[in-house]
Every structure is written in structure tokens, then in C-alpha cells.
Amino acid sequence: MREKVCVREVGLRDGLQMVATILPTERKIEWCFLAAKAGVTEIEVTSFVPAKVLPQFADAEEVVRAALAIGTIKPSALVPNLKGAERAFRLGLPQITYVLSASDAHNRANVRRSTEESISEFANIVEMRNQLPGLRPHLSVGISTSFGCTIAGSIPEERVINIASTLAQSGADEIIVADTVGYADPVQVRRLVSSVKSEVGAIPVGCHFHDTRGLGLANITVALDIGIRIFDASLGGLGGCPYAPGATGNVTTEDTVFLLERLGFDTGIDLQALIDLRKKVELWLPGENMSGAIARAGLPKI
Amino acid sequence: MREKVCVREVGLRDGLQMVATILPTERKIEWCFLAAKAGVTEIEVTSFVPAKVLPQFADAEEVVRAALAIGTIKPSALVPNLKGAERAFRLGLPQITYVLSASDAHNRANVRRSTEESISEFANIVEMRNQLPGLRPHLSVGISTSFGCTIAGSIPEERVINIASTLAQSGADEIIVADTVGYADPVQVRRLVSSVKSEVGAIPVGCHFHDTRGLGLANITVALDIGIRIFDASLGGLGGCPYAPGATGNVTTEDTVFLLERLGFDTGIDLQALIDLRKKVELWLPGENMSGAIARAGLPKI
Numbered sequence: 001m002r003e004k005v006c007v008r009e010v011g012l013r014d015g016l017q018m019v020a021t022i023l024p025t026e027r028k029i030e031w032c033f034l035a036a037k038a039g040v041t042e043i044e045v046t047s048f049v050p051a052k053v054l055p056q057f058a059d060a061e062e063v064v065r066a067a068l069a070i071g072t073i074k075p076s077a078l079v080p081n082l083k084g085a086e087r088a089f090r091l092g093l094p095q096i097t098y099v100l101s102a103s104d105a106h107n108r109a110n111v112r113r114s115t116e117e118s119i120s121e122f123a124n125i126v127e128m129r130n131q132l133p134g135l136r137p138h139l140s141v142g143i144s145t146s147f148g149c150t151i152a153g154s155i156p157e158e159r160v161i162n163i164a165s166t167l168a169q170s171g172a173d174e175i176i177v178a179d180t181v182g183y184a185d186p187v188q189v190r191r192l193v194s195s196v197k198s199e200v201g202a203i204p205v206g207c208h209f210h211d212t213r214g215l216g217l218a219n220i221t222v223a224l225d226i227g228i229r230i231f232d233a234s235l236g237g238l239g240g241c242p243y244a245p246g247a248t249g250n251v252t253t254e255d256t257v258f259l260l261e262r263l264g265f266d267t268g269i270d271l272q273a274l275i276d277l278r279k280k281v282e283l284w285l286p287g288e289n290m291s292g293a294i295a296r297a298g299l300p301k302i
Numbered sequence: 303m304r305e306k307v308c309v310r311e312v313g314l315r316d317g318l319q320m321v322a323t324i325l326p327t328e329r330k331i332e333w334c335f336l337a338a339k340a341g342v343t344e345i346e347v348t349s350f351v352p353a354k355v356l357p358q359f360a361d362a363e364e365v366v367r368a369a370l371a372i373g374t375i376k377p378s379a380l381v382p383n384l385k386g387a388e389r390a391f392r393l394g395l396p397q398i399t400y401v402l403s404a405s406d407a408h409n410r411a412n413v414r415r416s417t418e419e420s421i422s423e424f425a426n427i428v429e430m431r432n433q434l435p436g437l438r439p440h441l442s443v444g445i446s447t448s449f450g451c452t453i454a455g456s457i458p459e460e461r462v463i464n465i466a467s468t469l470a471q472s473g474a475d476e477i478i479v480a481d482t483v484g485y486a487d488p489v490q491v492r493r494l495v496s497s498v499k500s501e502v503g504a505i506p507v508g509c510h511f512h513d514t515r516g517l518g519l520a521n522i523t524v525a526l527d528i529g530i531r532i533f534d535a536s537l538g539g540l541g542g543c544p545y546a547p548g549a550t551g552n553v554t555t556e557d558t559v560f561l562l563e564r565l566g567f568d569t570g571i572d573l574q575a576l577i578d579l580r581k582k583v584e585l586w587l588p589g590e591n592m593s594g595a596i597a598r599a600g601l602p603k604i
Contacts, residue, residue, distance in 0.1 A: 154604045183602050185564035186523045213602065214519055214557040214595030215564075221488045221520040248595060255516040262487040262517075293516030293550060300485050300515065302456045 002266035006230045007256055008042040008206070009035055011281070012063075013078050014250055015238030016056050017047065019288050025059040027284050029066040031277070035235070036073045038273035040253075043067065044097060044232075045075045048084030064091045076140065080111045085125045088137070095138040097176070098122055102160045103149035106180070110144070119166055126171035141167045142176040142208060146192065148183035157192045161199050168200040175205050176232065179219070182212020186222040194226050206230030209251045211237060211291065216251035217259050224263065231256060236278050236290030252292030254278060258299075271299065304568035308532045309558055310344040310508070311337055313583070314365075315380050316552055317540025318358050319349065321590050327361040329586050331368040333579070337537070338375045340575035342555075345369065346399060346534075347377045350386030366393045378442065382413045387427045390439070397440040399478070400424055404462045405451035408482070412446070421468055428473035443469045444478040444510060448494065450485035459494050463501050470502040477507050478534065481521070484514020488524040496528050508532030511553045513539060513593065518553035519561050526565065533558055538580045538592030554594030556580060560601075573601065 012028055023031075032043055045067045051058035060077065067075035068091070076095035079085045088096045100118035101107035107115045122141065129137055145152070146160045164175050177193050189207070197205045207223045207230070209216045220231055233256040239249020257269045275295050282290050314330055325333075334345055347369045353360035362379065369377035370393070378397035381387045390398045402420035403409035409417045424443065431439055447454075448462045466477050479495050491509070499507045509525045509532070511518045522533055535558040541551020559571045577597050584592050 148602065148604050150603060181602075182599065183604065185561065187565050212595060212599045213560060214554070215561060217516055218520040218523040218561065221523060248598070252516070258515060259487070259517060259520065263489050293514060296550070297484065297514045300450065300483075301452060302450050302485065 002264055004229070005224075005260050005265040005267055006042055006206075007040070007253060007260065007267050007269060008044060008230065008232050009040050009235060009253055010044045010208070010232045010250060011235035011238050011253065013044040013047050014232070015234040015236075017054055018240040018249060019056075019238065019285050021285050021288070022056050023284060025062050028059070028063050031281060032063070032067045032073070032075070033070060034273070034277045034280070036070050038277060039267070039269040040073065040274075041268065042074050042076065045077060047078040048087045049078075049080055060087070061091060064088070064093060068092065079125075082121055082124050082128065085128060089128065089132055089135070092135060093137055095140060097140045097142055098125060099142040099144055099178075100163075101144040101149070101180070102155045102163055103145040103152040105151040106145045106149045109151060115163070119163065119170070122167060122172070123170050130171075138173045139171065140174040140176060140206075141172045142178045143167075144178045144180040146177045147179045147188055148181065150181045157195065160192060161195050164196045165199045168203050172203060174230070175200055175203060176208050176230070177205060178208035178232075179210055182210035182215075184209060184219050185215055186218050189219045189222045190226055193223055193228060197227065204230055206232065208232035210239060211248045211251045217255060220251065220256060220259060221263075224265070235274070235281055236295070237292050238285075238288065238290065248291040254294045255292045258294045304566055306531070307526070307562050307567040307569055308344055308508075309342065309555060309562065309569050309571060310346060310532065310534050311342050311537060311555055312346045312510070312534045312552060313537035313540045313555065315346040315349050316534070317536040317538075319356055320542040320551060321358075321540065321587050323587050323590070324358050325586060327364050330361070330365050333583060334365070334369045334375070334377070335372060336575070336579045336582070338372050340579060341569070341571040342375065342576075343570065344376050344378065344397075347379060349380040350389045351380075351382055362389070363393060366390070366395060370394065381427075384423055384426050384430065387430060391430065391434055391437070394437060395439055397442060399442045399444055400427060401444040401446055401480075402465075403446040403451070403482070404457045404465055405447040405454040407453040408447045408451045411453060417465070421465065421472070424469060424474070425472050432473075440475045441473065442476040442478060442508075443474045444480045445469075446480045446482040448479045449481045449490055450483065452483045459497065462494060463497050466498045467501045470505050474505060476532070477502055477505060478510050478532070479507060480510035480534075481512055482510075484512035484517075486511060486521050487517055488520050491521045491524045492528060495525055495530060499529065506532055508534065510534035512541060513550045513553045519557060522553065522558060522561060523565075526567070537576070537583055538597070539594050540587075540590065540592065550593040556596045557594045560596045
């Protein structure tokens with residue numbers, strides 16, 4: 001029996017928020033459907049941000065309804081505030097990802113409030129979730145810029161650990177340590193993620209890496225070694241970074257699955273089906289550079 | 303004091319053997335000169351193969367003479383046989399890299415003899431080296447396809463370990479475990495390279511990884527963990543793989559240096575100078591796709 005690792009597809013959210021094309025709703029739904037067919041079980045399908053800020057996600061409700069109808073996946077959505085959480089809860093999403101930044105400057109740039117205020121807002125989301133009749137959606141919280149910030153520079157690890165601790169005490173069901181700008185290196189991952197993991201106790205900790213500087217898979221390798229079993233990844237490495245033109249985005253789902261399977265873990269994902277889906281999405285997004293090695297090189301003979 | 307790690311530039315050899323352009327001799331010399339200026343101390347500058355097989359290396363003697371004149375680097379050259387070694391020794395090279403394949407089929411395809419015959423030939427090279435007056439060039443031996451072969455499939459690890467052991471007993475000064483086709487994964491690296499290391503005793507062991515399937519830096523991370531301090535890398539990831547069109551080649555020198563420095567090791571290399579050199583070489587090789595993240599994304603703020 002191989003140990004299971006969850007690869008959560010975030011291309012429809014973190015990926016699409018960076019691309020020029022507004023992907024039609026039916027394409028997004030087809031993407032979800034084909035990813036599910038390839039064996040992906042967790043997909044972050046959209047973002048509940050105001051449509052005037054990110055028109056890409058104006059169809060959030062419709063995409064969520066279609067994703068819920070697939071049945072074999074656990075869809076989730078990014079929410080930046082209580083209002084977003086409310087929209088997500090109303091649709092009956094089994095999971096949301098609330099995000100805040102360890103970097104106060106990044107948090108202000110992103111959601112126009114301090115990190116402290118975002119932490120307080122999370123308590124309101126927990127409160128709202130706890131009052132939902134019947135349902136009890138899973139509250140994942142992503143701590144952005146945990147490994148450094150393009151605006152603020154380095155972020156004290158103590159700060160990230162304290163934020164994780166506070167969120168866990170407030171009622172987070174999962175903490176995602178996120179390298180939003182691609183600054184993390186393997187030594188830092190081992191040190192910081194281990195600390196977060198021991199700090200939050202029984203709550204699962206996942207990692208969200210960008211491959212901006214090529215260290216994405218090296219960081220995953222080390223994270224696996226310290227017991228992390230949840231990884232965000234994006235089809236074709238979509239995602240990018242507004243501060244690094246031409247840079248790759250999130251770690252590529254295909255390469256992440258390849259690495260995990262080679263290391264003896266069970267992702268439940270059919271890599272060839274994923275590569276076929278990537279080809280399709282690539283055609284849907286003209287002008288976007290997809291990254292990743294396995295789709296180019298093909299599967300090895302052994 | 304940070305621990306030193308040697309990044310050996312193989313772009314002028316492993317890289318150029320795959321590109322369409324025959325790089326003029328003066329460009330090769332400029333490349334060596336600028337790499338040396340950036341702090342690279344070991345450069346595999348050419349290959350002593352017959353010019354009719356690889357016209358790219360018809361100027362091997364001239365390049366070696368110019369590289370030797372630089373003074374601050376230890377140039378080396380690839381040699382596939384005794385004849386190549388003789389040419390290298392005659393020029394006074396301080397180091398040669400003899401290569402053979404763990405895969406018999408790959409060895410036959412490459413040098414038209416069995417692996418056994420290549421191992422015997424190495425004994426002749428040692429013999430010749432030992433009789434040189436005064437000089438005692440360093441004999442590095444690369445074991446190609448150590449992690450698998452595109453022709454023969456999987457290679458028993460026992461076989462690689464035995465080959466390394468025989469070569470060490472024959473007089474090798476260094477063993478390079480090479481993933482010629484980009485099949486290695488971090489678990490395999492930890493297992494096989496550790497075994498080779500303990501088998502050959504005091505002789506240094508290095509690693510030569512290709513990034514064909516995106517695992518190059520993850521493999522280096524693990525190799526560092528088991529004490530490897532010598533890595534081959536190629537500027538811009540030149541190198542490719544004839545069996546995987548579009549695939550990237552060797553691990554990129556720039557990304558390797560970035561990783562090593564981030565992990566606290568001292569490569570002695572100025573990364574910005576290396577990126578500048580890469581830009582120059584990219585212009586010299588029209589139509590070649592360079593890979594690597596750090597040149598695209600730039601150095602992080604922290």
C-alpha cells in the first residue's frame with residue numbers, strides 16, 4: 001500500500017488570475033470535469049473576489065455549481081474575506097481557502113487591510129461556518145509570503161509560526177504555508193514548515209510552492225521528507241508572478257505528480273490524462289507560456 | 303566559513319554536442335574566459351572525439367590551449383578512449399573525464415564497444431597517465447546511464463556500484479555518477495549515490511544530472527544531503543536529449559549556483575556575471591532553447 005498524497009489543482013484559480021484570456025465558463029467546467037476524470041480529487045475552482053477586481057472570476061457561482069455536480073471531486077474556492085466566504089457557504093462548497101499574507105505590506109496591497117485585521121476576519125468566518133445548518137465546510141487557510149515577500153523582503157519565521165498558531169486556535173482545519181513569490185529554498189522549507197507543523201499540532205499542514213526560481217520540486221522533496229502530504233499545484237505551471245515577467249508560476253501539476261509517483265506515493269492521478277488535459281488548456285489560453293518538464297520530455301520508459 | 307561546492311561547467315562539451323550551430327573557436331574561448339571571470343574554476347572545455355563524428359569539437363586542441371592560458375581555471379576534456387586521452391595528455395590538461403556507460407547497449411551505441419571493454423581501456427589510460435613525465439593529470443570517470451537508459455531501460459544498481467568499484471581500484475581519481483537521460487529521482491539518488499560513495503572510499507564522487515523531467519535540482523538537494531560536493535552543470539541548461547525532443551538538457555549552471563548559495567554553500571561564482579554570460583551565449587546560438595528559472599525570474603530581493 002503506497003501512502004496517499006493530495007495534489008490540489010489550483011490552476012483554475014491561481015493560474016487563471018494571471019492570464020490575459022478570460023476563459024469561458026464552459027471551458028472551466030470542462031477543465032474540472034477532465035481533471036476529475038484524470039483522478040484529481042481536490043480542485044480550487046474559482047475565487048470569490050469582486051468581479052470588477054478580477055473579471056476572470058465573474059462566473060464563480062456557475063463554476064462552483066458545475067464542479068459540485070461532478071460528484072467525484074471536493075471543489076474549493078479562494079475567499080479573501082467574510083463576504084467571499086458567505087458566497088461560498090451559500091453554494092454549499094465543502095471547502096474554502098481563506099488567504100492572508102504574513103507580510104503586512106503584501107496583505108494591504110492584496111486585500112487593503114493589515115494582516116491582523118485579516119486574522120480577525122478569519123474568526124468571523126469560523127463563527128459564520130459554525131452557525132451553518134447541517135454543513136460544516138472545511139476551512140483551509142493559506143499564509144501567503146511565508147518565505148519572503150517582494151514588497152517587504154524577508155519575513156521573520158517567528159511571525160509565520162505565530163500566525164499559523166493563532167489561525168489554528170481560531171478554528172482553521174488546515175494550514176497552507178505558501179511561497180507566493182517563489183522565494184523558498186529547501187533549507188528554509190525544512191526549518192519553517194517543520195516549525196509550523198509542530199506548532200499547529202493535529203491540523204494538517206500543506207505547502208503551496210511557486211517555481212519562480214526553479215526550486216519548486218526540490219522544496220516539495222524536502223516537504224515530503226518532513227511529513228507534508230498536501231501540495232497545491234497548477235496545470236502547466238500557470239500562475240506567474242507580476243513582479244517577475246517571464247517567470248514560471250506555481251509548481252506544475254504534471255511534474256509534481258511525476259515526482260510523487262516516482263518517490264513511491266499514490267496521487268491517484270493518471271499522468272497521461274493530465275498531460276492530455278494540459279494540451280487542451282494550452283490551446284484555450286493562446287499566448288500563455290506553460291512550464292514543466294514532463295509534458296515536454298514525455299514519460300520515461302522505466 | 304561556508305563549505306565549498308564545485309560546480310563544473312560542462313556546457314562547452316555536453317551542451318555544444320547537442321546544438322545545431324558550430325560555435326567558432328574564439329567564442330568558445332570567450333565563454334571560458336568570462337566563466338572564469340565569473341568565478342567558475344572547473345570547465346569541461348571540449349571533447350576529444352574524432353572531428354568527423356562531432357565536427358563541433360574539431361578545434362579541441364586550440365580551445366584547450368587557450369583555456370590553459372587563462373590560468374585561474376582547471377580545464378578538463380571528455381575522452382572516450384585511449385587515443386582521446388593521449389591527445390589530452392599531450393596538451394598538458396590537468397584533468398580528463400573518461401566516460402563509459404553502465405548500460406552496455408548505450409556504451410555500444412556511443413563508443414562501439416562493450417562496457418567491459420571500456421573498463422579495460424580505462425586501465426590503459428591509467429597506465430599511460432602513470433608514465434607521463436612530471437605531470438599527473440587527474441582522472442575523473444563518468445558512469446553514464448547510471449539511473450536508467452533510454453535503450454536498455456532500467457540498470458541494476460549493483461552493476462553501477464561494481465563498475466564504480468572496479469574503476470576506483472584501477473586508479474580513478476574521481477567518480478561521476480551520471481544521469482545521462484534524465485531518469486533519476488531523489489529516492490534513487492539517495493540510495494545509489496550513497497552506495498557508490500561508500501564503495502569507492504576516499505575517492506570523491508560527483509553527480510551529473512540532466513533536468514529532462516524537472517527533477518534536476520531536487521536530485522542535487524538530496525545529493526548534497528548525502529555529502530556530494532561536485533556537480534556538473536551546463537550554462538542555460540544546454541545539452542538536451544536526442545530521445546526527447548524539446549526536453550531540457552543538463553541542470554542549468556545558474557539555477558544550480560542559486561540553489562547551492564541559498565543552501566549556504568560557497569560556489570565562488572558570481573551569479574549575475576553568469577547570467578550576463580548566458581545572455582551572450584544565447585545570442586551566439588540562435589534557435590537553441592535555453593532553460594532555467596533564475597535567468598528569467600531574476601535574483602530575489604532577499
